[in-house]
Amino acid sequence: MPVGDFLKAVKPLQKQYKKDSIIVVMTGGEPLLRPDLPDCGMDLRKNGFRWGIVSNGLLYTEEMHNRLLNAGMGSVTISIDGLAGTHEWMRNSQHSYDAAMNAVKLVASSPRLNADVVTCVNQKNFGELNEIHATLLQTGIRSWRLFTITPIGRAASDKELSLSNEQLMQLMDFIVEKRRDKRMKTSFSCEAWLGKYEEKVRDGFFFCRAGIHIASILADGSISACPNVDRNLTQGNIYKDEFIDVWNNRFEIMRNRNWTKTGKCAECNDYSICEGSGLHWWHGERKEILRCMGKV
Numbered sequence: 001m002p003v004g005d006f007l008k009a010v011k012p013l014q015k016q017y018k019k020d021s022i023i024v025v026m027t028g029g030e031p032l033l034r035p036d037l038p039d040c041g042m043d044l045r046k047n048g049f050r051w052g053i054v055s056n057g058l059l060y061t062e063e064m065h066n067r068l069l070n071a072g073m074g075s076v077t078i079s080i081d082g083l084a085g086t087h088e089w090m091r092n093s094q095h096s097y098d099a100a101m102n103a104v105k106l107v108a109s110s111p112r113l114n115a116d117v118v119t120c121v122n123q124k125n126f127g128e129l130n131e132i133h134a135t136l137l138q139t140g141i142r143s144w145r146l147f148t149i150t151p152i153g154r155a156a157s158d159k160e161l162s163l164s165n166e167q168l169m170q171l172m173d174f175i176v177e178k179r180r181d182k183r184m185k186t187s188f189s190c191e192a193w194l195g196k197y198e199e200k201v202r203d204g205f206f207f208c209r210a211g212i213h214i215a216s217i218l219a220d221g222s223i224s225a226c227p228n229v230d231r232n233l234t235q236g237n238i239y240k241d242e243f244i245d246v247w248n249n250r251f252e253i254m255r256n257r258n259w260t261k262t263g264k265c266a267e268c269n270d271y272s273i274c275e276g277s278g279l280h281w282w283h284g285e286r287k288e289i290l291r292c293m294g295k296v
Contacts, residue, residue, distance in 0.1 A: 001217075001219060001220075001221065003036070003039070003040040003043050003044075005221070005238065005239075006040075006217060006238075007043060007044070007047055008238075009217060009238040009242075009243040010022075010024070010049070010217075010243060011047060012242070012243070012244040013243075013244055013247070014048060016244065016248075019048035019049070020048075020050060022049055022050070023049075023050045023051065023052065023074075023075070024044055024049050024050070024051040024052075025051070025052050025053065025054060025075070026040070026041075026051065026052070026053045026054075027053065027054040027227060028054070029219075030055060030056055030058070030059070031053050031054070031055060032053070032055055032058075032059040032060060032064065033059070037053070037068070038064075038067040038068055038070070038071040039071070041068060041071035041072060041073055042070075042071040042072065044072075045071065045072030050074050050075075051072065051073060051074065051075075052073055052074055052075030052076055052077070052114070053068070053073065053075075053076055053077070054076075054077040054079075054118075055076065055077070055078055055079070055103065056078075056079050056091065056096070056100060057078045057079065057080075057096075057099055057100030057101075057102070057103030057104065058091075058093065058096050058099045058100065059099075060078070060099070060100075060102070060103035060106065060107075061102075062106060065103075065106045065107070065110075069110060069113075073113070074112075074113065074114060075113065075114040075115070076107045076113055076114075076115050077115070077116050077117070077118055077145075078100060078103045078104050078107060078115075078116075078117050078118075079100065079117070079118050079119070079120070080097075080100055080101070080104065080117050080118075080119055080132065080136070081119055081120050081122075081125060082119070082124060082125035082128055082132065083097075083125070083128050083131055083132065083135070084097040084098075086124045086125045086128060087100065087125075089124060090120065090122070090124065090125070101135075101139065104117055104136070104139045104141055105139045105140070107141070108139050108140035108141040108142070109140065115141065115142075115143070116141065116142075116143035116144065116145055117136055117141050117143070117144050117145070118144075118145045118146070118147060118189070119132060119144065119145070119146050119147070120147060120148070120149055121146050121147065121148055121163060121171055122148075122149065122160060122161045122162070122163070123159070123160045123161070123162070123163070124160060126163065126167055126171075129146075129171075129174055130174075133178060133181075133184070133186070136184060137183055137184055141184065142183075142184055142185060143184065143185045143187075144184055144185070144186045144187070145186075145187050145188070145189050146171065146175065146186070146187070146188055146189065147188070147189035147191055148162070148163055148168070148171075148191065149161045149162060150191075150228060150280055150281065150290065151290055151291065152283055152290070165296040168293065168296050169296055171188075172188070172194065172197045172200070172201055175187065175188050175200075175201040176197070176200050176201060179200075179201070187201060187202040187203065188201040188202050189202075190202070190206070190207075190208070190209070190278070191278045191280070191293075192206070192277045192278045192281065192291075192292075192293040192294070193206045193270070193273070193274030193277045193278075193292075193293065193294045194206065194293055194294055195270065195293070195294035195295060195296075206274065206277075208275070208276075208277065208278045208279050210225035210226045210229055210254055210278070210279040210280070211225040211233075211235075211251040211253075211254025211255060211279070212251075212254065212255055214226055215243075215247055215251075217238055217243070218234075220237070221237045221238040221239045221240075222234045222236075222237050223235045223236040223237060223238060223241065223243060223246050223247075225251075225254055225279065226279070226280060228280045229279050229280050230280070230282065230283045230284070230286075232283075232284075233253060233254065233279070235250040235251055236250060254279060257275045257276050257279075259286070260275065260276025260282060260286075260289070261276070262286075262287060262288070263287055263288035263289065264288065264289065264292060265289055265292075268292075268295075270294055274294055276289065277289060277292065277293065277294070
């Protein structure tokens with residue numbers, strides 16, 4: 001997608017919102033596969049948009065780091081999915097761990113960046129979490145977010161990628177413990193309602209912002225919310241629709257979640273609080289939530 005097409009779609013938002021209240025995050029896939037990414041960022045900043053990236057770090061060299069900083073990048077997230085062997089198993093790429101750790105050190109060395117590391121917790125790295133924590137502390141990074149995989153696509157049948165209910169509880173207890181260590185802020189992602197662990201493993205109370213505070217423009221121009229939300233929930237396309245009109249007049253299915261009161265959610269006493277948990281847990285015919293983390 002030409003950056004001009006993206007800017008044409010989002011610039012009308014500045015008539016409705018303060019410029020600095022809008023943050024553009026370029027993710028993927030891998031955004032650094034796009035060689036003109038710093039130029040795209042510069043164009044965003046010149047037009048008044050704050051911006052950042054989410055990267056696997058493989059192409060995040062010192063040269064690229066400096067180019068992104070000079071283009072006005074304000075936030076960056078790097079994925080570290082285990083110690084060396086586990087990370088490279090997850091990424092199916094040799095030497096990817098060293099590149100990613102170098103990226104973490106680079107972003108940690110730039111105080112003006114809002115930088116963090118994310119880790120997808122799975123069967124392979126579950127027993128490494130303490131070592132990962134210690135390793136990240138040595139890099140100087142100050143924020144670590146952990147999340148689990150959504151059981152869709154290949155992850156639906158690969159048992160090594162998902163945690164058991166018992167492991168999920170152990171993960172929550174691990175995060176509670178590490179949050180006492182103020183050298184690095186450890187937290188769970190915004191992915192789900194967590195029942196008794198709410199406000200213990202992250203700042204604030206669960207609230208799924210998909211389609212409420214978050215919209216996305218995908219590579220083909222599709223307009224949706226978080227990129228991991230079911231493609232059936234796409235609300236339009238910038239090559240056919242005005243983005244601001246779609247934002248203001250569609251997204252009803254994301255802003256009124258009453259349709260999630262079905263299956264096990266229908267009789268749940270916590271429904272008025274969680275409202276069906278994260279939107280990415282509803283796929284296909286959306287008759288049942290893929291996983292309820294509040295009841296483990």
